[in-house]
Amino acid sequence: MSQPVPFYRHDLGRPELDEIADVFAGPILTTGDKVAQFERMFADYLGRRHALGVTSCTGAIHMSLLALDIGPGDEVITTPMTFIATATAIQEAGATPVFVDVEPDTGNLDAARVEAAITPRTRAILPVHLYGLMCDMRALREIADRRGLAIIEDCAHCVEGVRDGVRPGQLSDAACFSFYATKNLTCGEGGAVATDRDDLVDKLRLLRLHGMTKTAADRHREGYVHWDATLLGWKYNMDNIQAAILIPQLKRLDAKLGEREKLARRYADKLSEISTVRMPTTRADAVHARHLFPIWVGEGQRDRLIAELNKRQIQTVVNYRAIHLLTHFADALGHRAGDFPIAERMGDETVSLPFYPTMPLEFVDIVSDAVANILQAARTSGATLS
Structure with a gap:
């Protein structure tokens, strides 16, 4: 474990x-x-x-x-x-x-x-x-x-x-x-x-x-x-x-941002090797505040990936499901699936990985390796994780 x-x-x-x-x-x-x-x-x-x-x-x-x-x-x-x-x-x-x-x-x-x-x-x-x-x-x-x-x-x-x-x-x-x-x-x-x-x-x-x-x-x-x-x-x-x-x-906010940047670079290096994982990009002339580290996984894999990571005692959250499809907004504003397809796809694919400034780099490796192993096992079996 x-x-x-x-x-x-x-x-x-x-x-x-x-x-x-x-x-x-x-x-x-x-x-x-x-x-x-x-x-x-x-x-x-x-x-x-x-x-x-x-x-x-x-x-x-x-x-x-x-x-x-x-x-x-x-x-x-x-x-x-x-x-x-x-x-x-x-x-x-x-x-x-x-x-x-x-x-x-x-x-x-x-x-x-x-x-x-x-x-x-x-x-x-x-x-x-x-x-x-x-x-x-x-x-x-x-x-x-x-x-x-x-x-x-x-x-x-x-x-x-x-x-x-x-x-x-x-x-x-x-x-x-x-x-x-x-x-x-x-x-x-x-x-x-x-x-x-x-x-x-x-x-x-x-x-x-x-x-x-x-x-x-x-x-x-x-x-x-x-x-x-x-x-x-x-x-x-x-x-x-x-x-x-x-x-x-x-x-000490700026110093902590430097520590987050190190973690983000390590995650990016490790996860870029997984073909079914995408990561949000930044912009050339930007300082990213690095509040979260989300990834996007397609083909109906997200929910099962979260469940499998949880079995390995790796905590994750979802930031966010597209809110216009939540019951309150769908009822109040009359929205339905297909209204905002890019947000909807992200909402179905996103998972935020463990990320905080005192997190050891070895935790990044543990999480990244677990993501790779879970997704590889799904591809090998020919099944989606949904």
Whole structure:
């Protein structure tokens, strides 16, 4: 039996505990100085004017749409090759997600297909930087400017990315990030929104905490004064404990990306020898954030491959099945098989392999050899793995 290989392990320890202890020594556990410190550091890292810590990327997308006055009767163009929250956040704002098929070699939203999906109701484009490779933001920005649309980036997979000299948030109205348990930057749950727009950040700050003009930290620092609620807001504020976990990781984020790159190169070298395995490509002028390492296996092999890897104690996940065929979206939007064939094929073929920065290189070899052996056994028997 192979050595057990987990899909993911976090890399948290003494630096994070020290920051948490600093929070515990103070009076404010909710949104306060530690969150403000993280927000400054995160904005500086991205090269953006503003960053706000929130509870999730879902919340960041939702309130970014609201801040841009996008709601009932409006349409937002996005991708079916993503986690469901990208599209449900649009619905939570009262708008309608309009899916566009993806690039066959990356899985990213295909900018060349976007214009055909624009209608008089279209208000925004919501690209997803899948797996850590940024979409073609220059092309999307050109379309948005010409057609008078906003852009909100789903950067759940991509903090470190660069493409064509562009970083997350640089060419959009708002960029939304996830700090979920398996992300390159994690606090278990959490997220952020970054923007260069002064007018937008003021509204976002109200939207993330019930529309209130004063926070608990404000009242503690300044003494009690009556506050107001100036709009309908939500409970999306990050707390000091989450920020404390993020601050030390942000300092070592680029070093961890280097470790991920080594693992990705090893995987690519090993898996390129398997004729029935394809891997998403990157772009020449790009820094890939390397959040996930997915492969695509055809001929009905994916599900059985996952089962066989599980028998060898190798954990995998699927990122993602094409979401327009999931019951909720199929029922709500009237989609059916064949609507977005590239995304559908990827959804039937994709499997994400174990991938995290402290993973030993020998685990890459164990996983790659297991994939090769399972697929070879299927070819030898003349059977598919479905």
